Amino acid sequence: MEVRWDAAVSGSRFWSEQPPVEPPMIAASNHGWIDVRVWPFGILADSRIERPIMLELGDGFTLRDVINGLEARCGAEFLDGMLDGKGELISHCRVFVDGRMIERLEQPVPSGPQADVEIILLVATEGG
Amino acid sequence: MNTAAPEFAVAADDAWVPSSCSLCYGSCSILAHRVDGVVVKIEGNPESVVGKGKLCGKGVSGIMTHYDPNRLTKPLRRTNPKKGLGEDPGWKEISWDEALSELAEVLKKVRQDDPRKLVVQRTTTVTAGRTPFQTFAAAFGTPNFSVSGGGQHCGNGAHLISGIMHASWSVVPDFAYCNYAMYFGASKGHAAGHASCSNMGLAADARARGMKMVVVDPMANFAGAKATEWVPLRVGTDAALAMSMANVMVNELGMVDRPYLQARTNSPYLIGPDKRYVRDPESKKPLVWDTAANAARPFSEVAAADMALEGEFFANGVKCQPAFMKLKEHLLKFTPEWGESVSTVPAKNIRRLACEFATEARIGSTIMVDGVTLPYRPVAAVAFRGNQGHMNSTYNFFAVDLLNQLVGAADVVGSCLGFNPASKGFPETGRPRYVPTADEDGLMVTGMWMGYHYPYPAAEPRMPKNLGLQDLFVMGMTSPFLNSIDQEELWQKFEVPYRPEVLINFGANLMMSIGTSEVVAKSLERYKFIASFDLFLTETSQFADIVLPDASYLQSTDSRSNFPFIFSLPGGMGEWCWPIRQEVVPLDGEQRRFSEVLLDLADRVGMRADLNAAYNASMNLQTPYRLEGDNAYTFPEICDLELKNNFGPERGLEWFKEHGLIKWKKQPEEVYWRPFVDVRVPVYWEFMVSMWEKINAICEPRGVKIPQEYYDPLPDFLPCRSHLCQKSGFDFYAFYYRDTIHTNSFTMENPWLDEAAELDPFSYYVAIHAEVGKKKGLHDGQLVWVESEAGRKVKGRIRLTQAVHPEGLGIAACAGHWGKGMPVARGKGVFFNELLELDFDHVSPNNLNLDLCVKVRVTPVEV
Amino acid sequence: MRYGMVIDLKRCIGCYGCQLSCKAENGTPPGVFFARVLKQEEGTYPTVNMLFLPVLCNHCEEPACVDACPTGASFIWEDGTVDIDPDQCVGCRSCMMACPYGNRYINDKPQHYFAQGQTAFEQARTGRHQTEVVMKCNFCRDRVQAGQDPACVANCPTSARIFGDLDDSSSIVSRLIKERAGFTLHPEMATKPCVYYLPT
């Protein structure tokens, strides 16, 4: 009697329900240009680069745009620790825009006229 | 009725304070009884899920560690610049301001020069030390973080593969429903380990209910002692036994859970002659053979039931087979007869065990739990420290977990569970919420992890920037190269652009917990500056320049004494539980809590903004509970923010101090999440093929040969160095194990525990087989030398016993202190790790776990 | 009412939780164990099991120790608990020679574990005991009077220890003894011990 393995449970929405408390949604602004302040922390915070790094980006900018802006301003090796071989964010590089975590580069970033982008590499490997 | 004004209500001080133990990393919940300012009793907290109102022997003895007069009370500065094993540091008492300002100057200089020159290292015993030290390292900007011996010996295999296959830090049988649990080098509820006290109760209930417990172990003194059947085997040959059993299940009995393999593993993925997935040209997704359409199509577009598991096909112009077929053929060579020759477990037993395991699995059955119908596989093959402490670390553990995967016994009712791999979080806030997800190949990525790197998908191997070379050996977690004898040679070969200069150590006694003390000593002598947080002067703090007196757990506050749930919250149904740790008694002398010292240090180094950002990132703090700018928050304030972030504004630190913990009911969909989450577990590790090529491409030209057999997609038995030693007279495989009464090298200083260990038949002894011992003219209690091939020697007393494999030599715990800072511990037990060579040749080339078994010779000590 | 205890040897894993929670509850000095755990292997390789035997005073119905005691310091409470009144004990140790289970200890050892002297805990708890008298387990009388289980029972992580009234045939202890053929240690000593063990 070959019981199909997922027969026991199908169509459960348990894991797709949205968590009750979401950080306050930020109304997408339409002000043309948004001045973006980028705060690199930890190993990214190179003493030679003054913090925050000011960028001017168009409305509905994505993280990719921020990355390209940083590359232009601080050079390619600045991104060395942030991206993996395929140009994607490595798992332990965390980016927050106005306190909300952004995970994918192509995701448009909702923000008001001004946006604070915090980038940090959590680099520790753990064990034990 | 008016109550007396506070100052008149001179109620005698008599309080039961809910907090968390810290005698081992289990951090069970405690109630500490304080009478007139003195802690007079520590009991379990019946309210808490972690320990369920009970404590093991260590937990109740915490009082005598807290009140140990040998504890440090003042910061110490070294006056003798020379460092070495016998060198007296010449300690001078200094003030905290002197200590921290000097340390801050050193750190500022290093951070300017190259932050990666700082190595941060912590003991695994204090779970609450994880986040403060990881965030300090991240804020400072160094990737060089280590959990010393606790990580190096115990976990690169266990945690890595529990993460890849069960999305958790460790695996445990679902005791409430399991009928047949097979232990490979693990105690799970019989000695130590994750959630050990809770597991003790759960395992005992299961055994009383009739769960059969088959324990595969060279020694039967904990789980083996209570086993329905003890299966002794030659040390380090777990994979041989497990693969032979898998062969019997697949090829002789044909008892496998095909629907599970089709729906929840990468068994159907087609594998080409180059051992890699055959991928759809456009979508790049791995192809499967759709038996309905009789064509190869991307896995995401085929119904699981129609996916072929066996047979040979053509796709994209190449001959290919489903991964399961590769496994099925791969297993053929692991005959039970071969298994017996390697592991000494009789072939007929191997066949019987495999048949029992496959039959008990009740493949295809379901069960109702809390009104939810779920797959029911009441068998579990679990492994832990003993199993993966070998050269063959990855495959020893992977082979055991294969047994679960073949019968579908993975994170379903009664089966092998990861510790809480998925949680929807506290109902009111939905935090902390984590659930495994699928990568683009459909393979499982763990939802929560102890470190910030994830076990899968592994990072791209590259020219290493980490001193531990984990960014080259991407399966490695804790690395031997921070202390190995060949560290300099390897750093040069891989052009690591810097060298370690400063070490911040938190409580780890790596002189005793990693390998030969002489080798570790040399690695410590290379540091320019070492600062060590300690409770006592240990053999390691003798190498420090500054020693900082840490507060004890009864004087500390931590909002995450048990975080995360994958670490030491008991698995299986029941309740989620978030206990905290709070002060029971005030600080005395000039002891300070490490968490607050780190904040002070961050201010002095001028990186408070970075630290705040690191805390935000690692604690996933959401507005309005994020740390702002470079405000100098105190640690209790950070704890308060995290608790409110997870449980709502009215449940901050004060609320938790009063209630001690918060708990809420687990849902069946959380505990048995596999049917609800569309992720596949890699039964065939295809990523190892490209990983080896990239690693070897970097290593081979630099003269470091990476044996390809350690990166084959399917597990195999690969011998340890000890198995290759043929020298005459060396006829014992020495191994060491966790004692139920001791934690690493820490608790021998606790007089109650030391007293109990003195009376224990095995704790401070070298256990060898009674007949074998007598034949060699050894008698019980005799003082002997245990000597490795390389001439490393330790002294110990013999215990003749029937409860060990004839070739085995079992030593308990991490004992054998020689330092004067822990007088009660001094000279107690056997210093096993002195026998361990520490170099690339003695670690798994796959996950860098140290090989913990040694071929030794035993000779009487001439008295 | 006769208090007794049942210890399930199938559940006990020898974690020393009883020995140490007892030591913490009573502040016993070094070398004095109101409760302790004995470990012994059984069988020959490879069919080997380890017997973990937690022992404590058996609070016998006909205690040889109470008979041997010349001063009446050793006595039996109305609920069957065997206890010692330290003010009456003359320290002749006859009871130690009478108890076939060796669960009585003279308090002539050092009154502190660390060489440096008594810790704050020992001043509060060990200091309460008179020296040069015999000490023993009294089933944590204060806890039991307050409606709690003895410390060793309350703390046992595998719930292997059950405390109850042997006179009440419907109590858990009585039923377990019947259902699981509970046995006592050295029954031939005819002291009628009240601590029963359930076979593994």
Next chain:
Amino acid sequence: MSDSQAKYQQMLIDLRSDFRPQRDWGEGRGLLLVVGHFFVGVAAGGWLMSLIFASSNGLLLSYLLAALGGVVHLGFLGHPERYWRMMRRVKTSWVSRGFVGITLFLVGGFLYLVPVLWPTGLWGGGSITAMLGYGMAAIGMVVMIGYMGFVYTASRAIPFWNSPLHPALYVGYALRGGVAALLVTRALEANLDQVNQLLVLWIAVTVAVTLFYVLEIHGALSSGNAAARRSVHELLAGRVSAYFYGGILLLGIILPAFLVWTGMSGPLTLGAMALLGVASAGGDFFMKYATIRAGVHLPLLTRAGAR
């Protein structure tokens, strides 16, 4: 401090071993108990013999030994200041009965002895007080002779002692102690009459005692009790074997037997007679000391492990 620290370390070693030696009686302060037992035994036997052979000096020596024995007993106690409580459990405790016996003997002996030594004293030899004293002393003596064996029999913790033969053995040794005391008294008085009778009596009692002791050892060996066997091992080939061969055999039996043999076949010098008495008493002491030190606790785990 090091003494109690040493005791603690020794306790841990003992608790680890299969057969935990009994140290509380016999070691350290416990030695006083053995000495107390010895004196009380010799005193009781001495008083009896002195009555039979009408030796007032013998009575005095026995009384002094009993008093000394009592004091030494108190010296052993943890709380000697509470000694009077030891009479409260006469119904059940042999130690209590022994205590009452010794007290009766000391009081009665005093009342009886005073007029014997100072006829012109406060009360006459034939007075009620003296007769009362004689009665009390007699009862006390009987108890002192008899109770000690039962104390050991009641000790269920030590299988070697827990045998029914002990009372008879200790009665025998008390009598032998008495004969020895009398021999010593007569030697001091340089009074040689009835010496042959004494020697014959000594031989008879010694033979009886030795027979009992052999029976005792045989009983222990054949009892099937591992702890009893271990005690005999300690006695004959273990920790206390020196006291057994040197003390019991050589000093207690062979030397006095040789002296008795010379005494029977020729004139017995006063010195030899005294030496005979002292050696025999010495043998009694070592018998008690060796038996106490050889005591091994009943093991809780029925079968010793593979060790």
